[in-house]
Amino acid sequence: MWCTSCALAVEGVLQRAAGIESASVHYPTATVWVQGESDAIGFEALAARVARIGYRLGPLEAVVDAAARLEKESRYLSLRLMVAAVFGMWTMLASLLIYAGAVPAGRIELVMAWLSGGFALPVVLYAGVPFYRAGWRTLRAGRPGMDVLVSLGVLGAVAVSVWLLARGSAEVYFDTAVMLVTLLLVGRLAETLCRQRGLKAFDALALPQADVTLERGGKRQTRPPEEAVRGDTLLLSHDETLLLDATLATPGWFDTATLSGESVPRYLAAGQKVFAGYRYLGSGQGPVRLTIDATPGERRVDRLCEQMRLLQTRKGELTKLADRFAAWLSPAALLLALITLPAVWILGAGTEEAVVRALSVLVVACPCAVGLAVPLAALAGSGQAMQAGVAIRDPAAFELLAGVRAVAFDKTNTLTAGRHRVVHLVHREALPEGFAARLAAAAAAGESEHPLTLGLLRWASETAHPGEKPAVAQREEVAGAGHRVSFADGQCWRLGRAAWLEEQGVALPESVEDADYAFASQVVLADDDGWLATFHLADPPVADARASLAELARLGYVTALISGDRQGAVSWLGGEVGLAASACYAQRTPEAKARLLAGLPAPTLYVGDGVNDTLCLAAAGVGVAPMNASEAAREGAAAQLLAPGIGGVVRLLGIARRTRRVMIQNLAFSALYNTLALGLVVAMAIPPLAAVLAMAASSLSVTLNAARLAWAEPPES
Template sequence: MPPNLIEPAKRDAASPADKPAECPGPSPRDNIFAVHGMWCSSCAFAVEHVLRRQPGVEHASVNFMSSTAFLQWNPARTDVEILRRHVGRLGYSLGNTPSTEESRTRLARERRTLVTRLVVSVAFGMWTVMASSLLYFNYGLGPDVDWVLALVASTLALPVVGYSGVPFYRAAWRTLRAGRPGMDVLVSLGALGAVLFSAWQLWHGSADVYVDTAVMLITLLLVGRLVEMFSRQDGLDALAALDDLTPDTARVWQAGNWVALPLDQVSVGDRIRVESGDGVPFDGVLIDDRASVDRAALTGEHAPITLTRGDRIEAGCLNADTAFTLIVEVELGNRYIDTLRHRMLELVARKGDVQKLSDTFARWLPTAALCLALVTFGLTLLRGVEVEAAFAWALSVLVVACPCAVGLAIPVVTQAASAQGLRHGLVFKDMSAFESLARARSIAFDKTGTLTSGRLGIREIRTAPGIEADRLLQLAAQAERGIMHPVAQTLRRRAIERGLALADDVEVTHHPGQGVEVRLVSGAWLRVGSPTWLESCGTRLPDMPDLAGKLVAVSLGAHWQGTLALDETLPADTSEAVCHLRRATLTVALLSGDRRTSVEAVGKRAGFRKEERYAALTPDAKARLVDALPKPSAFVGDGINDTLALASATTGISVAGATRQAHDIAAISLLTPGIGQVREAHQLARRAYRLMRQNLGFSIGYNLLALGIALWMPIPPVIAATAMTISSLSVLANAGRLYLDPAN
């Protein structure tokens, strides 16, 4: 990397004195809303178009797969009630984000209605197609019998067209009113046009009817809608998995008793008890000496971890041992698990560059298809083709151009990828993060709390002759009992993990910055602290120049018992993650504000090369260094001092335990400490981005090719309807590869 990489960046900006004074205005607001009544992606385009036209709306993004809208508006120019009225005029409704259970209930109701319409369509459509087949194969029954068969086929098609097809007509009318005609307009024109033309033919005594086209079109599209609903259900299941992690009540200490209260009645500062095997209902701080929690459902980390007094526990963890008590830190709605759910909803509501390209194509294709169908009808008539054949030709153009696959190409991949990510402890806050991380050329890491776990670990124990390591650890942990310092927590945690007993009736004297001492029954002093402090108390320590890290010495009276070397711990897969990113041709860097010796030691263990380690950086220097990295870039951090670097990177990534400021500014959140999940996030982003491009390329290519063929030669409308539905199912199946073959 160039030596001048962290030189201050030059910016073209006017000085504050040159800028005119600005009157402060109300801050823009943003929120996620539920949109009810949408039938397909065309409905989402219509609602989005209406919202964007309203004064004061700065950004609107509507996603059909999640039935959500992400809005940013100026409260001085509009409010939510005005936006609701405008959406309501189209026939949709804009509501508050429902709970997962409410969403599942609504989706189940929609699915039952859809299945009913599909059953009617299949039942009557089957007989319609059978009657039409007799006409197609021309068994020589005579024109009178043919006309009767055509009448029977048309009559049997009426329930399909008049009942099963109603959602398409409703959506078509709504999108037309919004000035954004979509796929449902083409479907409605195709189905109704086929029926009306068939009625006209029957009126004139002809048996050439096309009701089977209308029946096939509606039936196959209903099948596609049902498959879409299962994709939407998978996204809801991912959200429901978060809601199901926490109980409905919490045991709160009130008036000398443990009382079970609904979660919305629990306040910050309350003391709650979590029984063995129960889920943790709130984020809080442990006030007992120890606890064992299972974070598998939240992070995918299956082994229970041991916590000690002062450690933080998130809602959604499972108590894997005896009951423990904690103090509630945040109220309902602001828990970490609540922010994960909000970010999932925000992800699917936002749009990336690939999604915007897909939307643009899908938005203009219906209008182009209508024009081409009219042109086809006119040209075929001018060429002397009969009206019936010209109509069938134009109908095929209309049907084959339905942009179902284009509208689904990106949302289905995003839905699948975000659900997969959540199951593996990855939360993508912004959909563009899939694209930017997949195309990233460089990635930089903070050290403390990001590369390292944020906890100290015992690297080595050296004891005096006759003293066992477990006995030394027990003495050190006993002396540190009740102390909230990270060193004390590390010693107690390791002692608990090794099953060492710690007495309760120990009086500890704390000497801040030096150590602790305990007066034993024998009258001797047990001291645990820095080697310098013990030496000042009269203890002679052996010389150990090769022992590195934070040293904690133990003495009994004036006799040295041993020394423990503590150091920052690295998760086991850290170096493997760094090697993976380097093999993926990314430029990697380690950035830290710590002294060079510490950065060099940790960086070497993590697999960073010497020229990739940067020490003693200020927050601004970190940001300038990230800004100088090859773009697109990514930065992984955890603290307030990392927010500038997170904002400077194309993709900001926050790790488990990061500050709220870091979580808010990052586009991706990791739920497990360390950087092992960065590799998983990079792999998932690359797979998702590849599937997005495949789906988009296939859907656009299919529509263009199908339109070209339909314009060049007549295609039976039934075949056009079948091909259009197969294209939509192909897009859904391709997105499903994220579930079936995650390594692909």
């Protein structure tokens, strides 16, 4: 597809087919979503209807194929723009000399007019071809858009100019044709580059490119994931990422944060299902064995990608409004041009004036200002957001941001900093002051990246009193369970999960269980004499969470916390940031989170940082990624916070409300301009170049109005 008019044409053809209830074409990703009776939505039936107007329907393409296609399109446009710029420059120069009266003789002026036409030929016959093709296709589909007006304007300007040259007149309009093609090619190239960037959201969902280890007939084989079949036995080593959905044959510890959002690893027993994207942390007994349930194309992460494609087919209300206005304007301008030509001639004007008037109607009606009204305001708003600490990845998000009614947040690394801290400590009586901290620091020190270990080390470094730390002779880490540390004086210490220490024969006192700290994760420290101390760790909220949520509530937004973490941790965090218990939802899968989000007042805004949030980021009206978000969340979000905390969300919503006001002003002005301009060119003779300049003036006014956003001071934190 060449432009949004192409998308509307395909959409219109499909919607008119019997048995089809609705069809939506997403131009940026060239994807069509069709709903209807099974016979009507078969691939062959749809492809045949689309082929009638010159387009080709194919199976849903892989992301890498879409990226290659858009790369080819951008080179195609760049070449045409280069031709238009190089040859158009000489056309404009020749026309300028004629208009300025700088040519001394009429014969030389005529020669300059011919030269102007000669230089315009490559622009018209090569650079402008995509406009003619798209115009013809949309006309056949019964949805004539801007490309029809552009094509008629360009070809009409050339035809009138050739006719005038044949009559010996140097008052030609080749410059009108060149200006239209060049300016619109610039816009199309920028649009294509934006579409290329939008595909990165799908790239981020891709899993690592690596082989998997299979066990077949008692022998181990290394194969690409695509060669695995359901029922195969898969072997997964320590710290390896799972590339296929499977069922555990032997238990082990897994980091499930990518799809579940849980802040601490989980111990999964034999028979439990695991999904591509999980990371195996070990079991202490070598590789874990799994039975493959789903191969590439059938995995849970593949289904998430497909759901993202579906959710992207939605259109913003302002975009729909602009589409409807442009769709109405183009046929109206065509009809008016057809009426103007005989009407002016009948009223006594000459044939030349009647033709020029009709040409001016086509040129002045090109809805460039309508096309610029929303994107330019969004671009200015994006600049303001950047100054306020928010990077906008999708300028079209401003269409929905101003109307957002509900704001939902993920927990870990979004409302929390992802840095656990000790919130409570219980230790053996008569323990010297600072002794537990020094021992914990010595026992936990190492290469472990477990969030609880890191939190304990930070607390120990801040709490431990001066004193010599015990010398460590040997350290052994049991993945997902804890550490066994031998000191130089012969003592052996254990630091880890309570269940693991009990397996080691350590008796834990009942007083350790504190209902007030049930939300926290426990780390137990024991020596040769038994239990020594129990640390309760929690992931605290970011500094501005409470104030930001209070401000959102004051402004009338519905707020919610939706997490895959356990109930206790979610409820505690909700209380810390001032959210009601009814607004805190725990232990939700990515699919459940998306369904829950759909139940909030729309449009919605969702803030999340992980792969498990990508579906919500796509399902929400606007998705926002916090500063330290994963690559998947950043690429799937419409905006990213550039500073710690969530205060940027409050500032972004304020900027969006101002941006939407400017968008509506621009749309209203461009609609008024086109209505008045059409009436004016019908009422009096206006040269086509003046019509082009008037069209440029309308675009300039829309630009200046949008620039007010860029000149304004960004909101304070």
